[in-house]
Amino acid sequence: MIGRAEPVAPGAVSAAACAHCGARLAPGQDRFCCTGCEGAHALVAGLGLASFYGRQATEAGTLRPEAMAAGLDLAPFAETMKDGTQRLELVVSGLTCGACVWLVEQALAAEPNVLSARASLSARRLTVTWRGAAARANDLVALLARLGFRVAPWSPACLRATEDAEGRELTRALGIAAFGSMNIMLVSVAVWVGTDMGPALRHGLHWLAALIGMPVVLIAGLPFYKSAWAAIRAGRPSMDLAISLGVLATALMSLSETIYNGPYTWFDGATMLLALLLAGRVFDRAARRRARQSVAELLALQEGIVTRLLADGRSEAIPAERAAAGDRILVAAGERLRLDGVAAAPALLDAAATTGESVPRSFEAGAALPAGAVNMGAAFTMTVTAAAKDGSLAAMARLLERAEQAKGRFVAVADRAARYYVPVVHAVAAVTFAVWWGVLDAPWQVALVNAVCVLLITCPCALALAVPAVQVVSVGALFRRGVLVTSATALERLATADLAVLDKTGTLTEGRPVLIPEGQDPEAVARAAAMARASRHPLAQALARACPEAPAADGVREIPGQGLERGDARLGSPIFCGLGPSADGMTLVFRDGAAEPVVFRFADRMRDDAPAAVTALRELGLDAELLSGDGEGAVSAVAWQAGIPDWRAGADPVTKQARIAALKEAGRRPLMVGDGINDAAALAAAHVSASPAGATDLAQTASDLVLQREGLGALPAAIRIARRAQAIARENIGLSLVYNVFAVPLAVAGLVTPLVAAAVMASSSIVVVLNALRAAKE
Incomplete structure (x- = not known):
């Protein structure tokens, strides 16, 4: 960043450090390293949030990214939507698990006039919408600061900087915890095997373990303590509070035993506990980083240098x-x-x-x-x-993230279960301590150890990650196969589809028909082609290509499913132009007022992979049906070539929508695949929908999935991945529930040590994420 020098470690800010970001000041600088920090400091002080500097890391480059150089005012970054609402996209530093996501979303949703708050754990991206002025953005950001989260306007570069800073902090803490625990373990082994050891020597070794263990617990546990303290100040206890209580209680109990020369200490367990928890968090981040690689790769495509040509030729x-x-x-x-x-x-x-x-x-x-x-x-x-x-890359990235962070049925179940974690687990731990100490008359140390085990072994991370991890991996895997998921529950619905309803032109066929010359008047062809340029209908585009010299006509109005109109001139279906229905749907009619109508006939080609795709859908248990607005001749021929026994011709937009509604009323779950404006209503009404490459904007907007590649070959693969994803999501939820059902009673019964509790808790989250990575396979 501009004006940055050597960083200062957190807590080491002195008179020679910037009062805002903590960077060392260059000669001649007073209090601030740059004007951006000076402005940010003044704004924070003016908002009465001076405690901000006591909670935020001061390492250079982590307090504020480049986007914040001009200050902390985020109002200009809020986007005003068409309905007058405001939307702000932020990158959030400090999101570590599903419980954190729930905390952020619930805290913002409780604010007046906030319509929605959606946080993506994989991309660290938060999208907030609200009614009111754009300046409200600063109030919402201040709330997140009080919760202990650092934010900045979202950008790929900002995301990478945040990821690097958080990764360095966790890795550094893991190194300290691992080094300390290994050294304390050497001391503990000496105590364990020292059968002839006297009380004085044992007491000395306990003090040596305390001298190593207490600094390790205090420093390596900072990632948990900071998060827990921020949650307490905000009145919303989090998962890290339970971890912090467990680690600190174990360390303080061990220190008490050391002071009073007790026979046992648990410094080895406390430090190893931190090492395991931090290792689990580091590995979890690595697994999720792999899962969100699709978005990162997509955004990386638009970064770099371009050569702009100036007006003067330079x-x-x-x-x-x-x-x-x-x-x-x-x-x-x-x-x-x-x-x-x-x-x-x-x-x-x-x-x-x-x-x-x-x-x-x-x-x-x-x-x-x-x-x-x-x-x-x-x-x-x-x-x-x-x-x-x-641009299109940013739009695709937003669609991917929306699909990743959207809350389907399984995600909602996991969210409801995870939100009850904090009060329930603390109550169970308190009851455990009371029963062991007050009822079973055990020493308070034993009662406290068992309560700590309850706090540590019951973690909502596995349950909170169970479904989102699968969703992230599946959406990324589909994107790499050329399928863009645009809907929250698309994968769930795609997995249960039992009937494929396919459009013809542009879906089963290439959608690039060619005009068959039949001696039409060149002047009539030119006038019709000029009108045809106003439409994206395949036949209209083919007519326009047949007469490239014809300029686009003005004032053309398109009537979906029927044709084009310009004054008294019409171009469209035979019925729209006053003729009888045509048996061949590959026909356009041009009628200019009272003049004799001109008929244009076209030929289209079947997609090479269409028959194989229909066969693959049938093997997956999906029946196939062809639903087209073309004439019987063209539709029956394509249905025969594709191997589809059921077909319907002459279907306008209303008929297509009605057919989908009838199928749903009959208990079917139709997958609608179409590409045109006339398919949009049916796509929106279907159980799940998809549009192929080259579909109209309206069709893609109405679809749950967009096939980026030419052809339909990716559709059967998408169904297989969706079904696999739902099966793995059920597995993950089952694993999480079974884990807690067996683990909690063992901890309450005193059959688990804090070390074992930490190992089991950390491994449960990793197992869930690793299982989710299987969703990338077909």
Whole structure:
């Protein structure tokens, strides 16, 4: 960061350190290392949050990322939505488990006028929406600060900085705990095997263990203590409170025994306990980092330097995030497109990174180019159509994260179970202590050890991670296979689908029909092609391609499922243009007022993988049905080629929606696959829906899944992954419940030591996450 120097360790801030971030001051600097820190310090003081500096890490680079250099005012980062609400996206430092996510979401949801708060454990991303002024963002951030979480406007670079800082803190604490526990274990072994050891020598070894153990407990446990203290101040106890109580109680009890020369101490257990807990947290982070790799890889595609062409003919290298819509960018041979744009010349691009297509695609001049693709041909220029934050890569990343953090049925069950953890487990621990000490007349040390075991062995992490971990892994695995999940409960619903309802044009067929020349009047063809440019319907696009010199007509209105209208001129289905129904759906009719109608006929080609995809769906137990708006001739031919016995022709948008509703009333769970505007209503009404590559924006918006690759081959694979994910989610919930059912009684009965409790608790979370990683396989 600008103006940063050598960092100072937390708690070591002196007169030579920045009063805000803790960096050492350069000669001539007074109190602050930069103007950004000075402004941030003044704002925090003005808000009455001086205690902020007592809870936040002061290591340079961890207190505030680059986005915060101008101060702490987050109001400008709030986005005003179409309905007038405000939305703010933040990166949150300090999210360690599902309980933390629940705490953040519940604290924000309790605020007046806050409509929703959704935190992603995998991406550390928090999205908050509220009614009111954008300045409310600062109040919400202040609440998170009181809970002990550090936030900043979300960006990929900021996320990586936060991840690095948290990872370093945990790794450092783990190193201290492991080193201390190993040394204390040497002392403890000497006490255990010293059969002829006198009380004086044993007392001396206990003091040696205390001199090593107490600093280790106090320093290595800071990640837990800070989180627990912040939760107490906010009045919302967290899981880390139970861990902190268990570790500190064990250490203080051991210190008491050392002072009074008791026969036993548990410094070895307390330090090893911390080492195991920290190791579990480090490994858990590593597993989740692998699970969220899809989002990270996607966002990395838009980072880098681009060459912007200036009006005077010069060029300049700028970061991709600084490019704006309308800029002209030079794309060199072999260079990756960091931004969406429109080609000024033909281009050959490899889009495998985002669509999974193995073969490069050719793009004509004027065609839209996808960000993330690699230029496989000669250098060309393009005009940027969207800034990085508004482009297709950012949109896909948001959809992935929305699917990862969305709360389906299983997630809701796990959330409800995890939220009762803190009060229940503390009550069970208190009862355990009271029974052992007051009823069974055991020494208070024994009663306390058993209560500590209850605190440590009952952890909601495994239950809280049981389903979100599976969801993160599954969404990432589907994305790598070219399937973008856009809905909260899509995987759950996809796993239970029992019938596939398929559109024809653009779904089973390539959707690129070709006009069959039949001696039409060239002037009529040109007028019809000019109107056709206003539509994305495959037949209209084919007509436009057949007459490329025809300019686009103004004032054209599209009527979904029927055709185009411009004054007295109509272009669309035979019925829309006043003729009788056509047996061949590959037909457009152009009628200009009272003139004789002109009929255009087209031919379309079946997708190569369509029959195999239909067969694979049938093997998965899904019946197939073809539902198309085309004529009987074209529909029956495609149904025969694809191996679909049931088909319906001449279906308009209302008919398609009604058919889906009828299937659902009959107890079926239809998977609707369509690509056009006329399919949108049916897609939205289906049990679950998908749209293929090249579908209209409306169809993709209404779909739960978007197939990024050409063809339907990814759809059967998506169903297999969804079914596997639901099975693993059930397994994880079962493992978590069984673990607690068996572990808690053992701890209450005094059959578990604190060390064993920590090992079992840490391993339960790791087992759940590792089991979730299996969801990536088909």
